[in-house]
Amino acid sequence: MSEPHESPVHAGDSPAPGQPGTLVVVVDGRIDAARVRTLVGWVRGLLDGGGPSRVVCDVAGVTPADADAVDALARLALMARRQGVRLWVREPSAELCELFELVGLTRILPVWRSGDPPAETPPAS
Numbered sequence: 001m002s003e004p005h006e007s008p009v010h011a012g013d014s015p016a017p018g019q020p021g022t023l024v025v026v027v028d029g030r031i032d033a034a035r036v037r038t039l040v041g042w043v044r045g046l047l048d049g050g051g052p053s054r055v056v057c058d059v060a061g062v063t064p065a066d067a068d069a070v071d072a073l074a075r076l077a078l079m080a081r082r083q084g085v086r087l088w089v090r091e092p093s094a095e096l097c098e099l100f101e102l103v104g105l106t107r108i109l110p111v112w113r114s115g116d117p118p119a120e121t122p123p124a125s
Contacts, residue, residue: 023052024090025076028061036072040079047083055080056112060091070099077108088112 025043043055057076062069073089080087090112092100100106 021053026058031069031072054086058090065095
């Protein structure tokens with residue numbers, strides 16, 4: 001994730017052609033406990049305007065895959081769900097996917113690989 005004075009997200013991209021209304025959140029580096037609240041706050045602020053109908057959280061650059069990363073993604077999914085927005089996790093590492101499975105979050109944090117076709121419902125993980 002970027003430095004605290006910078007936005008931890010990049011918004012406005014589309015995960016695939018033909019996907020309007022999608023907010024792409026690109027997170028990289030280490031997600032420590034202090035940055036979980038920052039990340040959730042930034043995304044909440046972007047969703048408060050009522051724009052995007054779905055969020056894709058690109059975590060390809062997240063290292064290490066640990067409990068703080070899982071906590072951040074679970075909190076993002078909960079916050080998005082409360083706002084009526086769908087959330088997908090794009091390009092998680094194998095280790096992060098194993099953690100999702102271990103803590104029972106595979107149904108809450110659906111995985112979207114870059115080769116997956118655009119979909120209105122979460123793709124199968």
